[in-house]
Amino acid sequence: MSTFLGFPTRRGAKPLPDGGTHQGAPGTTAGPGWADDVPHPDAPLRWGATFPEAAKQALGNTQLRRNLAHATSTIRAKRAAVVGEVPDWEELRDAGSTIKAHVMSDLPHLLEELERNVTARGGVVHWARDAAEANRIVTDLVKATGETEVVKVKSMVTQEIGLNEALSEEGIAAFETDLAELIVQLADDMPSHILVPAIHRNRSEIREIFLERMGDAPPDLTDAPRELAMAARAHLRRKFLSAKVAISGANFAVADTGTLAVVESEGNGRMCLTLPETLITVMGIEKLIPTYQDLEVFMALLPRSSTGERMNPYTSLWTGVTPGDGPQEFHLVLLDNGRSKALADDVGRAALHCIRCSACLNVCPVYERVGGHAYGSVYPGPIGAVLTPQLTGSTGRSDPNNSLPYASTLCGACYDVCPVKIDIPSLLVHLRAREVDQDRGRPTAWGAAMKAASFVMATPGRFELAEKAGGVTRVLGGSKGRITSLPFPGSKWTDARDLPVLPRQSFREWWADEHATPEAPPSPASPETTGDAR
Incomplete structure (x- = not known):
């Protein structure tokens, strides 16, 4: 039996044969991909494209940019207001960061403690090395109940492994119950935000999706938020009342009690976690916290x-199985899927501290302009740019994930808002350096350009000559003051952005003018020079 983090896999579950990779969700090591041909900006982005390719297409979608700008600015303002009310906010951030660092340093023992406590309270723990194994475990558990439908609580990790697709292949229908996830599912779309999966859709678009795809939507449905919510509520209520099996993720798992926690805003999670007879929770192994008391910190952050x-409108906590109350069969699937590899990186492991709040997405100038689909992963934005490459690994220079660490301006806004103080800019630089090291010795156009720049900047004389030669940019830029088109290879830059011309006076020239030594005035004439004999 194989292991991860030193533990045998699938403990508490019957042994299952190993299998190949599942064609799961984008962002896993193997994904289904959207259409290969993307004719216009409004078409779905092609999974497998590099970030620059996908971002260029997304930038052409003006409706997407309006939707994102409105939504992220609203969330930013709300966050700033409630954070400003907390006098010890920075101390809370420090506490959250310290707890998560402790978890990463002692993860194997905490996982064993969690398993003991879940098992002691009537739950069954399963261990999954990768997406294929997790999908097989969950699928077999559902099939063992004889059910062909399940309801789901919003879960990033089940999207990561492509669970819905795996269940569908076995004839099991999975119904998303979170409103935004329902919108995405009905539209055959993909999530574009950690917290608000349908952030790229506006009310009019949602109305059209409901009328076209939700069979019991009222024919006179308008795009008023209340009407849209009520239509979804009526649609989902029938599923809640009939479902025998539910699948969830987990925001936190408490090692010393075996307690699982899900926080949400709509009440759909509470329905899924209490009404069905069987509950299956899929959780990334990094979601642990050591003690029940630690929940206090994260419930504030x-x-x-x-x-x-x-505070969260709905906070659901459950510990194993309680006779006569809630699901009478509980399974916890602990998923690795690349997390052990990230944990082995002393720097990169900080990405596993993430509590999936999405604050970094809402302040990121790159995310606000291109949206989540451009990242080609279920984890978009700054945290996705550091987490996805570590979870999936690199398959070489052509791997689209290699471009993700460059999907940032390194402005530092993500670090400023992260509730557990993940230094995302430093992680991005770390992954960039790792990618460069992998490419060392392999000639690339970027490498050639950097070597040329290094040669020019190596001596003051060469740099000064380059400054003088740069005067030609003022001729090319003309009255606009910028160059909008250059022949290859310069076109690789001007196809995406304008090139500003160099100023008429360089910094060197300005410095020389400002700090020039004034000429000394002539000294008074002496008798020797005038011939005066006095």
């Missing part, structure tokens, strides 16, 4: 950072 609320 998470809602303010994510939804801009003082």
